[in-house]
Amino acid sequence: MSASSRRAFLKGALGGAGGLAAAAASLTPLARTGAAADLTLEKLLQPHYLRLTQEELARVLARIEAEVRERHGVRAEVSDHKALPGVEFAFALDVDQCVGCRRCVHACAVENNSSRAPEIQYIRVLELPEGSLDLEEGDHHYAPESLPRAGRTYLPIQCQQCANPPCVGACPVGATWQEPDGVTVIDYDWCIGCRLCMAACPYWARRFNFAPPAVPSSALHPRMDYLTNRPRSAGVVEKCHFCLHRTRAGLQPACVEACPNGARKFGNVLDPDGELAWILARKSVFVLKPELGTLPRFYYYAGAERARAAAAPPRLDGE
Amino acid sequence: MMRDTLRFLGRAFVLSFAGGGRYRAWMFALTAAALLGVNACARQWALGLATTGLSDQVTWGIYIAGFALAVGTACAAALLALPLFFRRGSDLLDLALLGAALAVSCVLAAAGFVIADTGRPDRVLHLLVELPGHVLALGVFLLLILHVWGSLVYCAYLRRRPGRALYLPFALLAVLGAFCAQSAASFLYVGLGGRAFWEEPLGAPRFVAAACAAAPAVLLLTLLAGGLPSAAGAARERALRLVRALLAAALWADLLLCAGALLLEFLGRAAPRSSTAYLYFGLDGRAALAPWIWSALALKALAAVVLCSRVAARPRVLALACGAGLAGVLLEEAFGRITPAFVPSPLGEVVEYAPTLNEALVCLGVLAGGLLAYSILVRITAAVSAGRLTRDLPPVVSCEKSGGPS
Numbered sequence: 264m265s266a267s268s269r270r271a272f273l274k275g276a277l278g279g280a281g282g283l284a285a286a287a288a289s290l291t292p293l294a295r296t297g298a299a300a301d302l303t304l305e306k307l308l309q310p311h312y313l314r315l316t317q318e319e320l321a322r323v324l325a326r327i328e329a330e331v332r333e334r335h336g337v338r339a340e341v342s343d344h345k346a347l348p349g350v351e352f353a354f355a356l357d358v359d360q361c362v363g364c365r366r367c368v369h370a371c372a373v374e375n376n377s378s379r380a381p382e383i384q385y386i387r388v389l390e391l392p393e394g395s396l397d398l399e400e401g402d403h404h405y406a407p408e409s410l411p412r413a414g415r416t417y418l419p420i421q422c423q424q425c426a427n428p429p430c431v432g433a434c435p436v437g438a439t440w441q442e443p444d445g446v447t448v449i450d451y452d453w454c455i456g457c458r459l460c461m462a463a464c465p466y467w468a469r470r471f472n473f474a475p476p477a478v479p480s481s482a483l484h485p486r487m488d489y490l491t492n493r494p495r496s497a498g499v500v501e502k503c504h505f506c507l508h509r510t511r512a513g514l515q516p517a518c519v520e521a522c523p524n525g526a527r528k529f530g531n532v533l534d535p536d537g538e539l540a541w542i543l544a545r546k547s548v549f550v551l552k553p554e555l556g557t558l559p560r561f562y563y564y565a566g567a568e569r570a571r572a573a574a575a576p577p578r579l580d581g582e
Numbered sequence: 583m584m585r586d587t588l589r590f591l592g593r594a595f596v597l598s599f600a601g602g603g604r605y606r607a608w609m610f611a612l613t614a615a616a617l618l619g620v621n622a623c624a625r626q627w628a629l630g631l632a633t634t635g636l637s638d639q640v641t642w643g644i645y646i647a648g649f650a651l652a653v654g655t656a657c658a659a660a661l662l663a664l665p666l667f668f669r670r671g672s673d674l675l676d677l678a679l680l681g682a683a684l685a686v687s688c689v690l691a692a693a694g695f696v697i698a699d700t701g702r703p704d705r706v707l708h709l710l711v712e713l714p715g716h717v718l719a720l721g722v723f724l725l726l727i728l729h730v731w732g733s734l735v736y737c738a739y740l741r742r743r744p745g746r747a748l749y750l751p752f753a754l755l756a757v758l759g760a761f762c763a764q765s766a767a768s769f770l771y772v773g774l775g776g777r778a779f780w781e782e783p784l785g786a787p788r789f790v791a792a793a794c795a796a797a798p799a800v801l802l803l804t805l806l807a808g809g810l811p812s813a814a815g816a817a818r819e820r821a822l823r824l825v826r827a828l829l830a831a832a833l834w835a836d837l838l839l840c841a842g843a844l845l846l847e848f849l850g851r852a853a854p855r856s857s858t859a860y861l862y863f864g865l866d867g868r869a870a871l872a873p874w875i876w877s878a879l880a881l882k883a884l885a886a887v888v889l890c891s892r893v894a895a896r897p898r899v900l901a902l903a904c905g906a907g908l909a910g911v912l913l914e915e916a917f918g919r920i921t922p923a924f925v926p927s928p929l930g931e932v933v934e935y936a937p938t939l940n941e942a943l944v945c946l947g948v949l950a951g952g953l954l955a956y957s958i959l960v961r962i963t964a965a966v967s968a969g970r971l972t973r974d975l976p977p978v979v980s981c982e983k984s985g986g987p988s
Contacts, residue, residue, distance in 0.1 A: 401931075403930075
């Protein structure tokens with residue numbers, strides 16, 4: 264080996280080693296936070312929720328329970344309530360009764376183990392000039408001394424559980440779908456976090472876990488469902504699911520229970536004697552952005568008589 | 583045969599590391615930028631997309647913009663360059679090879695942008711499970727172009743005339759595939775209802791025009807940087823003229839369509855849509871995107887005018903005009919195509935977006951990675967077609983004047 268080729272070889276080896284070292288050094292953030300350690304082969308190979316066998320599902324639920332116990336020291340019960348036959352859930356909201364207190368917003372976060380810091384809220388309440396439904400006129404961050412303010416209408420908006428949901432069609436991996444009882448759900452373990460569904464949603468109902476969600480262990484709600492309020496990870500999308508872990512067990516959603524004025528009505532729209540059927544038959548209900556053809560299952564109505572007396576029908580959002 | 587191929591690959595590998603000072607400096611800079619990007623990406627994966635400027639309101643930013651532009655540029659490169667193969671006896675085959683190299687590297691960059699954008703990159707394989715057809719089609723497109731490029735380069739290495747059946751059918755298929763992918767990419771967002779900004783009749787043609795400007799701009803810069811020393815004299819002049827004409831035409835088409843869209847928006851409607859008004863003039867006193875879009879348009883207009891004037895005969899002016907055009911395209915795609923659709927939000931909230939440093943570094947890294955692949959492919963193409971890399975000769979790597987695109 265000549266001196267010059269030896270020098271070339273040494274230079275090459277040195278360059279290569281330096282390059283590899285730089286490449287390894289560039290990856291240190293992953294090692295430092297232990298983000299990679301959380302990945303197990305079992306999780307990587309876990310199939311889509313709808314393709315899980317009974318045994319696989321039981322194993323997954325047990326794994327989630329173990330993770331909650333390890334991370335929070337809380338003995339959680341993770342179940343998987345299935346849709347009941349003959350049930351289609353719907354929501355009705357009396358705009359005249361809503362005072363904009365946002366109790367529903369916070370009850371929802373508590374019920375659903377949503378991240379507190381950064382805060383993730385499924386419900387956004389808009390303060391609008393009375394009689395207007397032009398969303399671009401809405402104030403998202405109203406904070407007056409006392410509520411409600413005169414001359415204002417309050418409009419809480421959450422997932423509208425569309426019968427024709429644009430988000431479901433947009434998801435490239437089928438991680439979000441409509442259940443037989445009409446509620447669109449998300450498999451948090453299948454979502455790749457591309458946020459196409461968020462771009463497709465005309466109601467801004469979906470939220471993304473930009474950072475690892477933080478819920479204080481003391482505030483953790485231990486009754487959990489796979490598709491609803493079990494702890495989520497960073498990098499996945501979530502949204503309102505009509506509290507399926509409660510409603511499929513015969514309870515009301517947390518936001519309905521929290522509302523001090525009874526503005527929120529929830530139920531099975533297929534039950535002819537139910538409250539929802541009564542409201543839909545007797546009130547002039549409206550939905551948001553009907554022109555998009557999304558067919559929301561979330562109805563708004565003006566319950567007070569004065570609204571009925573007002574000559575002008577509700578003005579719908581123009582966009 | 584097998585041994586020849588392996589030897590070719592080995593020599594090509596060595597060649598991609600060795601070169602003149604300019605080439606090595608260029609490759610070193612690209613590697614450093616790519617590693618900075620990897621580091622930023624690792625930080626993002628560890629801490630979440632909170633490291634970006636994205637929010638629940640503005641869920642897509644420069645990653646998705648980069649993805650769309652990379653797909654568009656790959657398709658444009660294939661659509662514009664591969665047809666050069668169809669003409670018998672053309673002296674522009676090298677240019678076609680350059681176009682193929684650009685298409686391949688842009689597909690790689692597009693994949694990089696997708697992975698950077700997902701919140702759970704560890705689950706990116708779910709795409710393969712759920713959309714095997716799409717992933718397969720993308721892979722086949724990549725392989726087709728790689729095959730065309732590889733078979734021609736390898737034949738030149740063996741100093742053998744390639745049979746037309748070896749590459750022409752594949753080039754034709756790749757052009758068809760590029761046409762389909764270009765159409766799909768340009769209409770990618772149109773289907774997302776509820777975002778008025780994307781319900782824009784001229785949106786898709788404007789995207790195609792921008793992509794068709796980006797591809798020749800990169801090719802022109804490569805030629806000017808001496809990336810193809812083989813194409814000397816008349817052939818080089820012809821290649822330069824062709825690419826310059828393509829770039830000018832695409833830029834003018836882009837500007838014309840943009841003018842049409844602006845007229846339609848601000849004069850043809852009772853009131854402009856909120857997102858468009860926000861993009862160009864701001865909304866509620868907030869106008870983070872307006873400076874970008876106006877600089878982009880100004881750069882494009884400047885490039886378009888200069889490219890059609892006589893001063894562009896001077897290589898330095900031509901390179902500057904080309905750089906301005908490319909910068910204009912990059913700026914408009916980064917800030918004017920995706921993000922404005924999210925402002926205001928569907929509930930009327932105005933939340934602005936600006937990329938963070940980490941986000942910009944990730945983009946820089948992906949671009950550098952794509953350029954690394956491109957530079958290596960260009961270097962091999964140039965060496966083979968100049969006869970410096972053949973089966974019979976050991977590669978001459980030390981002292982020739984050469985460089986990548988700069």
